[in-house]
């Protein structure tokens with residue numbers, strides 16, 4: 191992609207927008223798709239190594255160091271409203287402190303095996 | 316274990332229904348329930364067609380949703396979201412419905428009309444759903460067929476009885492929903508993934 195092509199920001203497809211994020215390390219505003227309730231957040235850095243982090247930012251990094259955590263889980267863990275949580279996550283994305291993975295959508299589920307596993311898992315509860 | 320990380324699957328299930336119908340009870344019966352707060356700007360004054368920039372008359376309100384997670388495996392979890400059933404909270408559902416596996420519409424047979432907005436909403440959005448009749452009134456048993464007719468449901472939409480307080484009953488509701496969603500998603504045209 192050449193820089194002076196000025197690709198339209200509001201592209202119909204999600205793909206170019208997502209790639210734009212990768213290029214800018216999230217310096218653009220997050221799309222709702224990227225910070226979906228079930229998007230998974232993984233810490234890229236150790237919070238102890240950055241004294242400039244706010245307590246909330248450090249708390250996020252601590253919570254998703256061992257394993258990824260969803261945006262909804264983080265908001266509930268931090269006892270913060272979703273909107274505030276998203277702002278904190280956006281800043282952490284800007285700094286490259288976290289990685290965000292989009293959730294699997296039902297239309298992406300390739301076969302019935304996964305849903306059968308869900309049913310088996312529910313029966314076993 | 317990077318591969319385990321990227322293969323984690325979280326699926327979203329919504330719980331809707333009228334005021335006091337048992338949404339919080341249902342989510343709590345199968346998961347560790349936690350409140351999830353969201354704050355929304357609500358327009359208190361009527362919105363004119365030509366005043367999209369109007370700032371006055373806006374207020375922020377905090378809404379608490381019921382939020383529960385069921386961990387089925389290390390890499391597989393169901394997330395339940397229940398929200399207030401009143402019409403003024405429908406804006407919440409636009410985000411929640413996005414990418415949802417399916418929805419449970421809880422209904423109380425003594426006031427069936429309370430679930431009309433939820434049924435209507437999920438039908439319009441194409442979200443697979445079922446109607447779970449929360450039997451508050453033990454004496455009155457309801458024939459699912461007549462409820463389906465009263466709600467004018469599409470053929471194939473499950474209508475089942477449940478007790479939102481009973482874990483086993485709610486598990487059965489979830490299993491029925493996942494089976495139904497599987498059939499619905501299977502009949503959809505294939506979508507190319509990237």
Ligand SMILES: Nc1nc2c(ncn2[C@@H]2O[C@H](COP(=O)(O)OP(=O)(O)OP(=O)(O)O)[C@@H](O)[C@H]2O)c(=O)[nH]1
Nearest residue numbers: 333334335336337338339340449450451478479480
């Ligand atoms: N008899 C009976 N009572 C129930 C059942 N499910 C819930 N209840 C009771 O009904 C009341 C309301 O249940 P909630 O779970 O708070 O209902 P809700 O839909 O979350 O209510 P709002 O969030 O206020 O709209 C509680 O006192 C529950 O104990 C049921 O299946 N049978």
Ligand SMILES: [Mg+2]
Nearest residue numbers: 338339340381
């Ligand atoms: Mg409730």
